[in-house]
Amino acid sequence: MSAPQIDAVSLDGAGPLYDQIRRAIRDLILAGTWPPGTAVPAEHALMEKLGASRMTVHRALAQLAREGLITRRRRSGTIVASPPASHAMLDILSIPQEVRELGQIYSYRILQRSNGKASRDLATRFELGRSANVAHLTLLHFADGAPHVLEDRVIHIETIPQVTDESFAETPPGDWLLQNSLWTQAEHAISAIAAEAQEAELLKIDAGEPCLLVERRTWNQAEPITAVRLLYPGGRHRFVGRFGPYGSV
Template sequence: MATGETNLGDVRLDGAGPLYDQIRRAIRDLILGGAWPPGTSVPPEHALMEQLGASRMTVHRALVQLAREGLITRRRRSGTIVASPPTTYAMLNILSIPEEVRKRGKSHSYRILSRRDGKATAEVAARFGLARSDQVCHLVTLHFSDGQPHVLEERVIHLASVPAAGGQDFGAVPPGDWLLQNSLWSQAEHAISAVAAEAPDAQRLAIPAGTPCLLIERRTWNQQDPVTAVRLLYPGAEHRFVGRFGPYGEV
């Protein structure tokens, strides 16, 4: 059964593209943004038709697409509800580095070491699997724990997906936390590798070159659109990642 009711007034069209896709995006954004949590009743087709001035075929097409994307569950007799996230999502924990440091009882600070906005360079495109034509914000950030290097973060933000990033200096909030607050993501890819620190990175982390490190690589998408890709390099001997989680995330 549905655990909540929706407000038709929440469904706001942006005026861009076909009407069915505007409806799909409006409902998708309410779901991914948390306004319509799992179990919430989705307004029936006739109510959406009346509210949005759309035909039954247009509304039906939008809802069918949302069901294909796994965002809603359509049931003939009980109606349509926001779908529960797949169990595999519980393994994809998007970490806040400041929160990670604070949980260890230490003080977090950070420094933006470099930034470049525009087309990806050949080196950055190869490292992150980008097209050379991709417009990105490329940042290298060093995070500190009680004043000591904690993790080296290298990140690209796709400006086509998150144009507001181009106007941010990230002076008050680090890039990763800013994205958690200001962008939507629906899929993530997460990989952890053991690597030896190369000289430039080792110098930044104040460790000897060749020191074993943990490399966490993560990419996120909003539907088919890439949002960000990040490489997090942690000195291996000083870090151990432990998580306890339930079907909807960390507990």
């Protein structure tokens, strides 16, 4: 790799050194500066340029590999993975974008946040192993100040360890994941359920009122990234898709 390319790796000085290295390389990949197939600098080259230990550089590259952004091969070295992240993220809709496309003003509130081993109830709700280490968040999204959707989400810390340092004060978790992870598989289900009392109070609807429940899981290869339950007031929402013989259009 030529000097100008390795010189593009620039640290921002925020947080642990391994995560600065991870973010610097991730941003070059997501911006298209390093397209798929680009050779990533060798560990010793990054160590020399960034003044980091081998363990620190190795940890950053290992995390990028888990996120699917790079591919590490023993003989041919490390390259930027294909396809690029921007292609793989297009089908997961951003809730802020969803609201803005309705011509309304978006806002959100974090109702609760915890990190750690999944409780029995949480494991049951999201079909998790009891040893799963997750960040659990509940949020309420608003459109023009009115409740739009209630979000209940877990993010797997083993796959996305940087989530433990993220407050989500500026960006809701769904959009943050679009910016900070790559998914290769997704599972999506929609069902009709009746709102329970606590959910109804938050959504400002009557208990028992019909709601649309959107459940989604994403993986990077075999590694789970996130599972989310999105509860929409049924009378205010509908989901529309247009399809052709070769998929959505």
